[in-house]
Structures are given as C-alpha cells and as structure tokens.
Amino acid sequence: MKIKKAPTLRLRLAAPAGALFALGRPGGKKILAAAAALLCAATVQAQGWPSQPVRIVVPYPPGGNVDVAARIIAPGLEKAFGQPFVVENKPGAGGMIAGEFVARSKPDGNVLFMAANGPLLFSPLIFKRQAYEWNKDFEPISSVSLTPMVLQVNPKLPAKTLQDLIALAKKSPGDLNMASPGAGTSNHLMSELLQELAGARWTTIHYKGNAPATTDLLGGQVDFNFDQVSVALPFIQQGKLRALAVTSEKRVPSLPDVPTFQEAGVKDMVAYTFTGLLAPKGTPQDVIDRLSAALQGILSQPGVIKKFETLGAEARGMAPAAFTQYISREDQRWTPIIKKAGITAQ
Incomplete structure (x- = not known):
C-alpha cells in the first residue's frame, strides 16, 4: 500500500529581506524560523489584547481640552474592551515629553498618545529637537475631536467686521x-x-499662556486674538469681546450670528485644532483597527457628542487611513508657515 505524501505547507511570512536572503546560507533556516516565531507571537498578542490596563498619555496638565477629550472617551473604551483605560498626564516641552514617551514605548497597544496639533506636528520644529516624526514613530488610530477658533476683538476697536479689521491692518501695518x-x-x-491670506500685517504679542493674553485683551492692552470657542464664548455673550469670524466650515451653533471666514471674504481659512489617538509604530494592525472602530462608535453616541459640544468642539472619528491623510495635510499646510515665519521657542 502506498502512502500518499502530505502536501507541503507553504507559509508566506512578512519576514525581513535579510532573513529571506539568509535562507540559502548556513543557519538560514534558523533565522527564518525565528522570524516566523516573532510573527506568530505578535498575532497571538494582538488577539489577546488588552490583557492589562491601557494608558492614554496626555501631553498637557489636567483640565485642558485635550485632557478632557481623553477623559470623555476613556469610559467608552473601557466598556468596549473590558480593561481600564487610564489617563496619564505628562506635560512639558510643548508636549514632546509625552510624545517621546509614547514613541519609545513597546508597540503592544498598552500605551497610547492623545495627541493634538502642537505636540504632534509643531513642537519638534519649534523647539528644534527632532524627538520623533509623526509618520515614522506613530500609528494613527482615529481622530477624536475638531475644535474651531474664533477671531475676537476688544469692543473699543472700530472694527465691526473681519474686513474692517483687515482694512485697519493694511492702513497702518504693524499698529x-x-x-x-x-x-x-x-x-x-x-x-x-x-x-x-489677507495680505495684512500686525504685531504679535506673545504671552506665557492664554489666561494673561485674554486678560490684556479684555483690558484693551491688545486689540484682538484667536481663541477656542468654548473659552471665548462667555466673554462674547457678555459683550466684553466682539466676535468677527470662526474658522470652521459651517457656523458654530453657539455663535449663530458670527460668519465663517469664507462668508466674511477670506477663503482657505478653514482650520481646526484636532485631538486624536495614536500608538507607537509597529503596534499590531488588528489592535489599531479594533481601537479605531470602537472610537468611531463612541464618538457617534449622542451623549458623547453633547459633551464635546460643551467644549466648543465637534466629535469626529476617522478610520486609520483617513486620519493619516488628515495629519499629512495638516503637516503640509502648517510646516511651511512655521518655517517662513521663523517661529521658534528659543
């Protein structure tokens, strides 16, 4: 009786090119076997994730919009995955302390970065320290929120509209x-x-934080500023500041009488501050996809949407590929502006 030879099992492994090259050399089979073992271990690890509490690292102190956003989504993630999602604040160096910590963490899905424009894109340029590169050191998971800003002036300034402000700036550049x-x-x-965009010039006065900047704007020591809607809203409603335009695509529900920049005559001025969740580079794709899907579900819940609205923000989740493209567009848009203006923290 002939015994049929069992068919050869062929595995297609994402092994490093060097391992495949070594296959025909002494010890090559051991190298390939090691690569296969690593791949299998990563797959098992992804399937078992999360098996311990997950840390969401925030680059700012407690209480700010980024911190609050992380705390809004954490309970939903805990419910979705059955493990605590612990918000951990690591402020400093324009957010780079947190960013570098996450970038250097083990890519197992247990340490995540609650990023925003500044820490992710601007700080390495402004501080002139390439602690990380977003597209080389992180895996984008999903956006969390988009927050528009409002341009507001001290009521003493004779500018009732955005075009009035631009005209004043053009008439006396730098004043x-x-x-x-x-x-x-x-x-x-x-x-x-x-x-x-407007071809106008004014003088920028830098403060150590938003609170002293707002105090001087209210007192008339400076003429105008940009601020997040949630911060500006009480002063606008009380008549202490006058809103001229918002940076969103559509009018902000809490400021229905304030036009967008496009409505006010300045195109290409749609801009947001974003928050989003990222993981260290090399985190298993299954973990990335599961987190992204869960976040998009959480961010579509009416109660969560309402919480972000109270921050003056829009809850918005994106799939990993879409979020990656969004960050890339933001990078391409703002990096030239930073370089052209010579902005540094030195």
Missing part, C-alpha cells in the same frame, strides 16, 4: 496688536495664516 498664548500655538499659527 494692531494680536495677543498670542505662546509662539507656535495654534492661536498664533492661525494669525500667521490670516496675515498671509
């Missing part, structure tokens, strides 16, 4: 003062973008 919470902040960069 108007814009309050910035710091070099390279989104508030500052939006001012630089508007100057470029």
Whole structure:
C-alpha cells in the first residue's frame, strides 16, 4: 500500500529581506524560523489584547481640552474592551515629553498618545529637537475631536467686521496688536495664516499662556486674538469681546450670528485644532483597527457628542487611513508657515 505524501505547507511570512536572503546560507533556516516565531507571537498578542490596563498619555496638565477629550472617551473604551483605560498626564516641552514617551514605548497597544496639533506636528520644529516624526514613530488610530477658533476683538476697536479689521491692518501695518498664548500655538499659527491670506500685517504679542493674553485683551492692552470657542464664548455673550469670524466650515451653533471666514471674504481659512489617538509604530494592525472602530462608535453616541459640544468642539472619528491623510495635510499646510515665519521657542 502506498502512502500518499502530505502536501507541503507553504507559509508566506512578512519576514525581513535579510532573513529571506539568509535562507540559502548556513543557519538560514534558523533565522527564518525565528522570524516566523516573532510573527506568530505578535498575532497571538494582538488577539489577546488588552490583557492589562491601557494608558492614554496626555501631553498637557489636567483640565485642558485635550485632557478632557481623553477623559470623555476613556469610559467608552473601557466598556468596549473590558480593561481600564487610564489617563496619564505628562506635560512639558510643548508636549514632546509625552510624545517621546509614547514613541519609545513597546508597540503592544498598552500605551497610547492623545495627541493634538502642537505636540504632534509643531513642537519638534519649534523647539528644534527632532524627538520623533509623526509618520515614522506613530500609528494613527482615529481622530477624536475638531475644535474651531474664533477671531475676537476688544469692543473699543472700530472694527465691526473681519474686513474692517483687515482694512485697519493694511492702513497702518504693524499698529494692531494680536495677543498670542505662546509662539507656535495654534492661536498664533492661525494669525500667521490670516496675515498671509489677507495680505495684512500686525504685531504679535506673545504671552506665557492664554489666561494673561485674554486678560490684556479684555483690558484693551491688545486689540484682538484667536481663541477656542468654548473659552471665548462667555466673554462674547457678555459683550466684553466682539466676535468677527470662526474658522470652521459651517457656523458654530453657539455663535449663530458670527460668519465663517469664507462668508466674511477670506477663503482657505478653514482650520481646526484636532485631538486624536495614536500608538507607537509597529503596534499590531488588528489592535489599531479594533481601537479605531470602537472610537468611531463612541464618538457617534449622542451623549458623547453633547459633551464635546460643551467644549466648543465637534466629535469626529476617522478610520486609520483617513486620519493619516488628515495629519499629512495638516503637516503640509502648517510646516511651511512655521518655517517662513521663523517661529521658534528659543
């Protein structure tokens, strides 16, 4: 009786090119076997994730919009995956302390980065320290929120509309003062973008934070600024500041009478500060996909949407590929502005 030879089992492994090259050399089979073992281990690890609490690292102190956004999504992620999602604040160096910590963490899905424009894209340029590169050191998972800004002026300034403000700036270049919470902040960069688009010039006054900048704007020591809608709204409603335009695509529900920049005559001024979740490069794709799907479900819940609206933000999740493309467009848009304006934190 003839015994049929069992068919050869062929495995297609994503082994490094060097391992495949070594197959025909002494010890080559051991190298390939090791590569196969690593691949299998990664697959098993992804299937078993999460088996322990997951850390969401925030690059700012507690209480800010990025921190609050992380705390809004954490309970939903805990419910989805059956493990605690712990928010951990690591402020400093424009957010780079947190970013570098996550970038250097083991890519097993247990340490995530709650990023925003500044820490992810701007800080390495502004601080002139290439601690990480977003497209080389991180795996984008999903956006979480988009927050528009509002351009607001002190009521004493004779500018009732955006075009009035631009006309004043063109008439006396450099005379108007814009309050910035710091070099390279989104508030500052939006001012630089508007100057470029409108062909106007003013003087930027940098403060150590948004609170002193707002205090001087309210007191009339400076003329105008850009601020997040949630922060600006009480002063606008009380008549202490006058809103001229918002950077969103559509009018903001809490400021229905304030036009968008496009409605006010300045195109290409749609801009947001974003928050989003990223993982260290090399995190298993299955973990990335599961997290992204869960986040998109969480961010579509009415209660979560309402919480973000109270922050003046829009809850918006994206698939990993779409979020990667979004970050890339933001990078291509803002990096030239930072370089052209010579913005540094030195």
